[in-house]
Amino acid sequence: MTGRDRLRELLDAVLDEDHRTLGDMADGAFASPYHFTRVLTRDAGEAPVAMRRRVMLERAAWRIRQGGNVTDAAWEAGYESLEGFSRAFARAYGHPPSEAGDDGGSVWLPAVNGIHFHPPTSLWVHAGEQTMSPVTDQLVRHDLDDTRELIDLAKRLADADWRAVRGPGHQVAAWEGPEESIAAVLERTVFAKEVWLAAVEGADFPDVDRTPSPGGLLERHDAAAARWLAAIRDIDRRNAWDDRIVDALCEPPESFVLSSIVAHVLTFSAYRRQLTRVWLRAAGVDADDGDPINWLRRELGEDR
Numbered sequence: 001m002t003g004r005d006r007l008r009e010l011l012d013a014v015l016d017e018d019h020r021t022l023g024d025m026a027d028g029a030f031a032s033p034y035h036f037t038r039v040l041t042r043d044a045g046e047a048p049v050a051m052r053r054r055v056m057l058e059r060a061a062w063r064i065r066q067g068g069n070v071t072d073a074a075w076e077a078g079y080e081s082l083e084g085f086s087r088a089f090a091r092a093y094g095h096p097p098s099e100a101g102d103d104g105g106s107v108w109l110p111a112v113n114g115i116h117f118h119p120p121t122s123l124w125v126h127a128g129e130q131t132m133s134p135v136t137d138q139l140v141r142h143d144l145d146d147t148r149e150l151i152d153l154a155k156r157l158a159d160a161d162w163r164a165v166r167g168p169g170h171q172v173a174a175w176e177g178p179e180e181s182i183a184a185v186l187e188r189t190v191f192a193k194e195v196w197l198a199a200v201e202g203a204d205f206p207d208v209d210r211t212p213s214p215g216g217l218l219e220r221h222d223a224a225a226a227r228w229l230a231a232i233r234d235i236d237r238r239n240a241w242d243d244r245i246v247d248a249l250c251e252p253p254e255s256f257v258l259s260s261i262v263a264h265v266l267t268f269s270a271y272r273r274q275l276t277r278v279w280l281r282a283a284g285v286d287a288d289d290g291d292p293i294n295w296l297r298r299e300l301g302e303d304r
Helices: 006-015 022-028 033-044 048-065 070-076 082-093 134-154 159-163 182-201 214-237 258-282 292-299
Strands: 115-118 122-125 244-247 254-257
Touching: 006 022, 006 033, 006 048, 022 033, 022 048, 033 048, 048 070, 048 082, 048 115, 070 082, 082 214, 134 182, 134 214, 134 258, 134 292, 159 182, 182 214, 182 244, 182 258, 214 258, 244 258, 254 258
Parallel strands: none
Antiparallel strands: 115 122, 244 254
16 A cells, blocks of 8 residues: 555644644544544544644653653643643643642553553654543543532532532531531542542542632642542552552541542542432522533634
């Protein structure tokens, strides 16, 4: 067969400097957005928008590690704000871009197809790469993104509405105490990750503000979210789902299976997030349904 490989042409269209939207990529490959997405997802196992975002973050991490400016790396990666880039970087790598030169690890992010950035401008296909299952990855990332979105929505509330009792005597778990307000429910959603991270990492019990403002809680969420995602990816990488930890933060200390910790956090978080939606609407704040299907469509750029 003569001529260029079609998959390589599609990959080139994804990574072209001028192709920042799905429409740009499809035009560069002389295909419709639907056909472009279908073929690339089928052949590479990853949707084009998600692939570009990941590979551009890998390139940004490499540039920063080489001494590059974080702002320049953010712009080159296609982000319009440094805040958005820093949030995406922390979610992906488990630390802010300012620490990218200190982690000592690979800049490669998990990829089912093994396609990664290779400096200075190439791709590398790494065979046999192991990553989290799509379901696990989506459940964890949707939980983090959805929690952040809800806290951000709650910033529209007056302080009295944020702290107002909406479910007198409401309690999610016996050991947690009452969660009667939007503030309490969202704070416990974030705190659950903070306290379980402390148990997994062997750290002290987290000393946090149990009555934060939405802005303060958002800062806590962003810090915990990056660490939580990194911890789960590390568990999966080591295939340590059945490992046990002895949680010395409990009195008396208890033993927990790592997979059950993750399932526990996701289960209670899902309930709290949906309850928060009900209470936000009652307070006059419009909130969507929190459907993972729609979240994934946004992630893949299919709602553009």
